[in-house]
Amino acid sequence: MDLFEDNAPDTGGNAHEFTVSEISGAVKKTIEGEFGHVRVRGEVGRVTIARTGHMYFDLKDDRSVLASVSWKGQVAKLTHRPEEGMEVIATGRMTTFGPQSRYQLNVEEVVPAGAGALMAMLEKRRQALAAEGLFDEGRKRPIPYLPEIIGVVTSPTGAVIRDILHRLRDRFPRKVLVWPVAVQGKSSAAEVAAAIRGFNAMTPGGALPRPDLLIVARGGGSIEDLWGFNEEIVVRAAAESAIPLISAVGHETDTTLIDHASDRRAPTPTAAAEIAVPVRAELQADLAQLGARLEQTLHGGIDRRAERLRDLSRALPRPEALLMGPAQRLDALDTRLPGALRAAIARKRIELSDHPLRPGLATRAVERGRDRLGAVAGRLPGAHRAGLAQKRIRLQGLRLSPEALGRTITQERRGLHQIAARLRPDLVQAPLAQQRDRLTALARLLDTLSYKSTLARGYAVVRGDGQVVTTLAAAQAATTLEIEFRDGRMQTGAGAKPKRAAKPAASPPEQGTLL
Structure with missing residues (x-):
């Protein structure tokens, strides 16, 4: 028996063959x-947002890493966006990504794992924004002393807006524009930011004028309730x-990032109204006090100047003493005047006697x-009558004698030719040329304004029953x-035969319908 064969695996077993898919x-x-x-607690690792809007990040602990993803629509609904190094609790469902043979968590909600994580994230965000200079004191603007219009960004149904309006009414009534927003929840940050930018986009002095001062207000709450005012967009x-x-x-002990970016922080909404406007009664009292001080100072100044004037007047000499010297000089001159006149007359008489032109x-x-003159005046009536008789005889001679009339006309024509010869041609031609040029320009203007030019471009004038x-x-x-038309007229209608009329003579333009 072969040992190798006994230990060889069975290559023809009944195990099912799976495909990769x-x-x-x-x-x-x-x-x-x-x-x-599932809900998974861990530390956020790298965070990547793709061009499509999807967000990829890692959840890790000291031993393992879990790949996580939130799709574009889910990212927009996240209350807190994960940031690297932040400890969170992620809620979602497990799924796999077959092309890369890996599993991942599809995250639907992310919340910080406790207040400590929130504060750590808040501090990190505060430092990043402060590094950009958004909290610098040098860029903060002064609050207007007495704004004409105040814009309030807050919830329209809470007690905050009532407190602000009541406090403004007590101190110094002003016009108030309220931009209603959600002051907590997922949409809070976007609505508050849009309200601030919306107030700034208004036109000063328009139908709905731009406010002179903005108040962003909300009542107290937990750090989670106030989180919308810590968002970067706000x-x-x-x-x-x-x-x-x-x-x-919030209340006096609550601090959010908008407090650092704003131009002035108020501990409460009521305190914001107190910062916004002064107390009218106090202003009136101050004005009355200043008016009394002004009147007192004015009267005191007048009294001091009157006393000074009296002191100076006592140091002046008497009017009689001032006039004594000039009066004495006048008397001396009056005494010398008759003798001076007699001497002057005598001197002039001697000069006249020595002059060639004597009075005689x-x-x-x-x-x-x-x-x-008397002799000439005596001859004047006779000479006038003789002249009239000569003119009458000459006139009668002209009427009765054609030859004399012809001679007179010849003489007048000769005189006219002499006058014409003395005239300079350029003095006559220049005015004629100016008038000719003016006439040409007026003709061109008339041709431009005439409705005949419009008819030549294909338009027509329609008249009905002569109108x-x-x-x-x-x-x-x-x-x-x-x-x-341009080249004539035609008639249409009941009792009128269509015909082509002769081309009309040039006439002043009429107002009509151009077809």
Whole structure:
């Protein structure tokens, strides 16, 4: 007996032969059936988000690694996104990926494993955002002293909005615009960020004007309830806001990342309203006090200046003493004036006697001129009558003698030719050329504005019963229609024979319907 043959395996047994796909399907069915819904606790390893939006990450402990995946639709619904080094509890179902012969956890929900993990993740996120400069004090804007419009981002049904409105009404009533949002839950962060950006997108002075100040408010709660205000999208929206922003999230001991990015943090929503506006009664009291101080200071200043004026007036000399010297000088000049006038007259008389033109000569010249004027005035009526008689005789001669009339016309024509010869041709031609150019330009403008040019491009003017037609109803109501084309007119309608009319002469353009 051969020992080798006794120990040789049976190569022709009855064992079933599986295909690779059959084995992969059986493993998949077994794993999904056994671990249909599981919760796994572990530390998040590498995290990768594909271009398709799917997220791949690892869950690990000190001995093993479990590949995990969340599809694009599941990623959008995650309350907390896994971050590397974060300890979480992942909820989902086990499945397999046959092409790579591996199993993986399809994650539907991720929550941090306890408050310690949440705080560690929060601190890590805070440090990352602080490194970008989002929490720097230098970029924070001052809160307006008295905003005209205040925008509030909060839940419209909670007690927070009522507290804010009540506090504003007590201190200094202002216009308030409320943007309702969910203040906790999966959609909270996205809605709060959209509200902040929506307020900033409003137009200043528009139908719904942009607020001068924003308040993001929420009541107290656990760290999980306030987690939406720790999300990166909310922090970035608060840091990018061009409108000064006050964060009032939670109670005085609660701190969220939006508090670091906002321009001012309020310990409570009511305190945010107190920061937003001053107390009107206090302002009125301060204004009254300042007015009283101003009036007191004004009166005191006037009194001090009046007293100073009186002191200075006592140091001035008397008016009589000031006028004494000038009065004495005036008296002295008055005494010297008559003698000075007499001396001046005597001096002028001597100068006149030595001048060649004596008064007697001037008197005789005036008398001679007067005599000549009288003689000329005496001859003036006779000369006027003689001149009229000569003109009358000449006029009668012109009327009765054609020869004399011809001579006169010849003389006038000769004078006209002499005047024309003296005229410069360029002085006459230049105005004519200017008028000719102006006439040409007006003709071109008339041709451009004329409706005839429009007719030449294929349009027509329609007239019904002699009136220009501009509507279909008017054309249907007319008994006779006349259509004017570029080269003539034709008539249509009851009692009118279609004909081609002669081309009309140029006329002023009419307003009508161009077909």
